[in-house]
Amino acid sequence: MTKQTLLFSKWRPVTIGVTALLCLAILFSFAPVRQAAADFLSLFRVRKFAVIPIDQAQAQRLESMANLADSGAFGQPTFVREPGEPETVADVTEAAARAGFPVRAPASLPEGVTFSRVSVAVGPAVHYEIDRATMQALLDAAQVPDVALPEIEKIVVDVDVPMAVTQEYRLGAGTLQLIQMPSPQVALPAGVDLNAFGEIALQFLGVPAADARRLAQTIDWTSTAVIPLPTDVARFREVTVDGVTGLLLEEVRKSRGRGNDLILWQRDDVIYGLNGYNVDLKVLLQVADSLQ
Numbered sequence: 661m662t663k664q665t666l667l668f669s670k671w672r673p674v675t676i677g678v679t680a681l682l683c684l685a686i687l688f689s690f691a692p693v694r695q696a697a698a699d700f701l702s703l704f705r706v707r708k709f710a711v712i713p714i715d716q717a718q719a720q721r722l723e724s725m726a727n728l729a730d731s732g733a734f735g736q737p738t739f740v741r742e743p744g745e746p747e748t749v750a751d752v753t754e755a756a757a758r759a760g761f762p763v764r765a766p767a768s769l770p771e772g773v774t775f776s777r778v779s780v781a782v783g784p785a786v787h788y789e790i791d792r793a794t795m796q797a798l799l800d801a802a803q804v805p806d807v808a809l810p811e812i813e814k815i816v817v818d819v820d821v822p823m824a825v826t827q828e829y830r831l832g833a834g835t836l837q838l839i840q841m842p843s844p845q846v847a848l849p850a851g852v853d854l855n856a857f858g859e860i861a862l863q864f865l866g867v868p869a870a871d872a873r874r875l876a877q878t879i880d881w882t883s884t885a886v887i888p889l890p891t892d893v894a895r896f897r898e899v900t901v902d903g904v905t906g907l908l909l910e911e912v913r914k915s916r917g918r919g920n921d922l923i924l925w926q927r928d929d930v931i932y933g934l935n936g937y938n939v940d941l942k943v944l945l946q947v948a949d950s951l952q
Contacts, residue, residue: 709907709924710879711889711896718866719890725802734798737788740818744782746826755780759823761842761930768950769829770943773836776828783821783841790815804863810856818847833918834938836947843929854881861886901925901948902932910941923948 714722728734749755756763758780791814799807824841858881862872865888879886887907889896894909906925918938923945925932932951936944 709926710884710886711907712862712865712867712886713891714866714888716890716892718888719893721802722865722888725798728801733801734794735788735790737786739784740787741782741785741820743784743821746779746781748777748779750778752778752825752827755825759825759841761822763825763840764951765827766838766947766950767952769947770831773829773831776830776835778825778827781824781826783823783844785820786818788817788819790817799860799864802864804860806869807860807863809860810853812849812852815852816849820845831939831943834936836939836944837935838947839933839935840930843926843931857881858886899923899945901945902927902951906932906948908941 747758749758752763752765755778792809792812795809795815799809821844822842824839827838829836829838855876858879859872859876862875863869867875889909892912894911896907896909899906899908901923902925904925904927906923909922909924911919911921921936921939921941921944923932923934925948932948934944934948
């Protein structure tokens, strides 16, 4: 997604640590990656989403950690491929040809909707290494006590975020933005204990140790994007959309009924995000259900 989404700056805490693996949480907190076309999605073959509610204090802690990451406190990623700026194309047919995957479009739009543009953006390919000392420094900075790191001296992570296609529409004073992209791919060294790192990451997000241990065992870390969601920013619920189960994020503090709502879902290894600003939720769901 663009920097303005996930969609707007108020959503920024949601994007930090969206992968529940500790090293990827840091990787995707770097500003250049956050600004990429799909920086809020970053975990293996994402097939589902899970939400960890966090309070304002925890959100501020994550924001502080992101600032430390931006300053280089935890090392710097190597960009094998730099993220590109969104480039406007003629239509979804050209977008599909440029992006290399079938692009779907709404078949049913509310009366009064006008098309704004469709754009294609190149996602980043990133190589990142984090050693044991850096991981410990991260935990110390986050004030996560009594955590035993797995017996590994360094983790090497390679992340490839595919091209993303964005369709934008206007509806009166509101806007609709549909983003779709194949699931990003992440390569980790063989033998990495994902449950162990997942447990650490949950504690990093403020989940008590016993709960983190229990919850980590229930999550498939190879296919689930874990989203830390500040409770003062948005509320969430599962919804049936496009024939699958998706996640609806509703902004809490709306001004005169205006605000951002977001639906996230995955279908056939493609991830979709539909954001509506000043758009009725029923309209948002109807548009998502009409994709073809």
